[in-house]
Amino acid sequence: MAERKPVLIVGAGPVGMVAAAALSRRGVPVTVLEAGAELSGEMRGSTFHAPTLDMLDDLGAAQAMIAQGIVAPRLQYRSRDQGIVGDFDFGVLADVTRHPYRLQCEQFKLTRILYDLLRDKPGVSIRFNARVAGCTDHGDGVEAVLEDGTRIEGSYILGADGARSPIRKASNIEFEGFTWPERFLVLSTPFDFAEHIPDLADVSYYADPEEWFFLLRVPGLWRAMFPVAAEVPDEETLTEAFGRIRFGRIGAQFADVPVRHRTLYRVHQRVAKTFRLGRVLLAGDAAHINNPLGGMGLNGGVHDAVNLAERLAPVWHGEAASELLDQYDRQRRGVTVEHVQRQTIANKQNLEAKDPEAQRAFRERMAATSADPARAHEFLLGVSMISSLRRAAEIA
Numbered sequence: 001m002a003e004r005k006p007v008l009i010v011g012a013g014p015v016g017m018v019a020a021a022a023l024s025r026r027g028v029p030v031t032v033l034e035a036g037a038e039l040s041g042e043m044r045g046s047t048f049h050a051p052t053l054d055m056l057d058d059l060g061a062a063q064a065m066i067a068q069g070i071v072a073p074r075l076q077y078r079s080r081d082q083g084i085v086g087d088f089d090f091g092v093l094a095d096v097t098r099h100p101y102r103l104q105c106e107q108f109k110l111t112r113i114l115y116d117l118l119r120d121k122p123g124v125s126i127r128f129n130a131r132v133a134g135c136t137d138h139g140d141g142v143e144a145v146l147e148d149g150t151r152i153e154g155s156y157i158l159g160a161d162g163a164r165s166p167i168r169k170a171s172n173i174e175f176e177g178f179t180w181p182e183r184f185l186v187l188s189t190p191f192d193f194a195e196h197i198p199d200l201a202d203v204s205y206y207a208d209p210e211e212w213f214f215l216l217r218v219p220g221l222w223r224a225m226f227p228v229a230a231e232v233p234d235e236e237t238l239t240e241a242f243g244r245i246r247f248g249r250i251g252a253q254f255a256d257v258p259v260r261h262r263t264l265y266r267v268h269q270r271v272a273k274t275f276r277l278g279r280v281l282l283a284g285d286a287a288h289i290n291n292p293l294g295g296m297g298l299n300g301g302v303h304d305a306v307n308l309a310e311r312l313a314p315v316w317h318g319e320a321a322s323e324l325l326d327q328y329d330r331q332r333r334g335v336t337v338e339h340v341q342r343q344t345i346a347n348k349q350n351l352e353a354k355d356p357e358a359q360r361a362f363r364e365r366m367a368a369t370s371a372d373p374a375r376a377h378e379f380l381l382g383v384s385m386i387s388s389l390r391r392a393a394e395i396a
C-alpha cells in the first residue's frame, strides 16, 4: 500500500531538513535525498523570526540555534543623511511568541543541528550523493530516479530542492514572476560596526536614493548588503576596490575594513503556480523566491515545511483525505503571494525610493510607527511574519 512507503524529500537544505523533522515527529518515515556529498556550508540566509523559532523549538532545535547565534532584540531603519528614522524593540511581541526577537544565525547551523537530531532516528534515512534526476507520480505512489539510475519508491515526494528545483521542472509547474535587473552583493567583515556607529542595532536598514544597504550582525561578523547595477560586470563586484568603495560610502573611515566573504547573487520574485500537484509537493525556494529584505524567504520555507507536515501526516496515516494537501497549497501559496512577495517588494522600494516625497513619507511613517506602542506592535507582527501565519490559518 503506497501510504506505508516513506515520504521522499529531495534536498537536505533547511526546508527539507525541517520537513523531515516535522514529519518524523508525527510518525511518518522519510527518506531525504541530497545531491551534495555533505550538508551545505554556504553563507546564505541568517535570519530567524520569532514564530520560526517557536516552530524550531517544537522540533527540539531552537535552543541549540540560540546558543550558536545572536539574539537581536532591536530593528532599525535609518536614512544615510538623517540617521535613525525608526527604532523597534521585538520585546513587545512577548505576548504572542516565546521568542520575542530576531535570531541571527547562519542557516548551515540549523541543518547540522537537525541532522544530529535525525540521523539515528528510526524511520529516517538521509542519503548524500543522491542527486535526483527525475520523478514520476504513479497515482498510488511516487518514484524518484537518481542520476546513477537507482529508483526509489515513496508515498509522496517533496521538492525542497532549491530555486532551480528539478522536481518543480520535472512536474512542469511554472515559476511565475520576475528577476530584478540589479544583483545583490553581500560583503562580510569581522570589523565591528557597533563600536563605531552610535546606537547601531544588530539589524539596520539604510534607505538612500543612490545606494541603500543594510547591516546585519552574525556571530563574529557583520554582513553588509548592497545593490549592484546591472551594467557592472560580475568580476568587478568581487574586487577589493569595489568593496572599498561600498564600505567607504557607509563612512570614509570604513573603506579599508577587511572583507571575509563576498557573495554576489541575482534576486527574483517568483512563486510556483501550485505547491501541490498530485503526490508532488513543493516547499521553500523550490516554491517561492524573493529578495532578502526582511529575511522572509527562508522563514517562509520553514513555515511551509511545518504546515505541510501537519497535513501530510494525517493523510499518510490514513486519517484524512488527500484533499487536505490542497489546503497546504491554498494557505502557503496564498500568503506567499499576498504577504511575502508584496512585503519584500515594498521593503526594497522603501529603501531605494528616489522621489523626495516618497522618502519623506517613509521616514515619517517609520518615526510615527515606532513612537506609538500599538502601531509598533502591529508593525512587528508583520515584520516577524506572525501576521502572515495568522492569515494562512484563516484560509480554509
Ligand SMILES: Cc1cc2nc3c(=O)[nH]c(=O)nc-3n(C[C@H](O)[C@H](O)[C@H](O)COP(=O)(O)OP(=O)(O)OC[C@H]3O[C@@H](n4cnc5c(N)ncnc54)[C@H](O)[C@@H]3O)c2cc1C
Residues within 6 Å of the ligand: 010, 011, 012, 013, 014, 015, 016, 033, 034, 035, 036, 040, 043, 044, 045, 046, 047, 107, 130, 131, 132, 133, 160, 161, 162, 163, 165, 166, 186, 263, 264, 265, 283, 284, 285, 286, 292, 295, 296, 297, 298, 301
Ligand atoms: C547566494 C545566496 C545568498 C542568500 N542570502 C540570503 C540572505 O542573506 N538572507 C536570506 O533570508 N536568504 C538568503 N538566501 C536565500 C536562502 O538561502 C534560501 O531561502 C534558503 O536556502 C532556502 O532553503 P531551501 O531548503 O528551500 O533550499 P536550499 O537551501 O537551496 O536547499 C536545497 C537543497 O537541495 C539540494 N538539491 C538541489 N537539487 C537536487 C537534486 N536534484 N537532488 C537532490 N538534492 C538536490 C541542494 O544541494 C540543497 O542542499 C540566499 C540564497 C542564495 C543562493
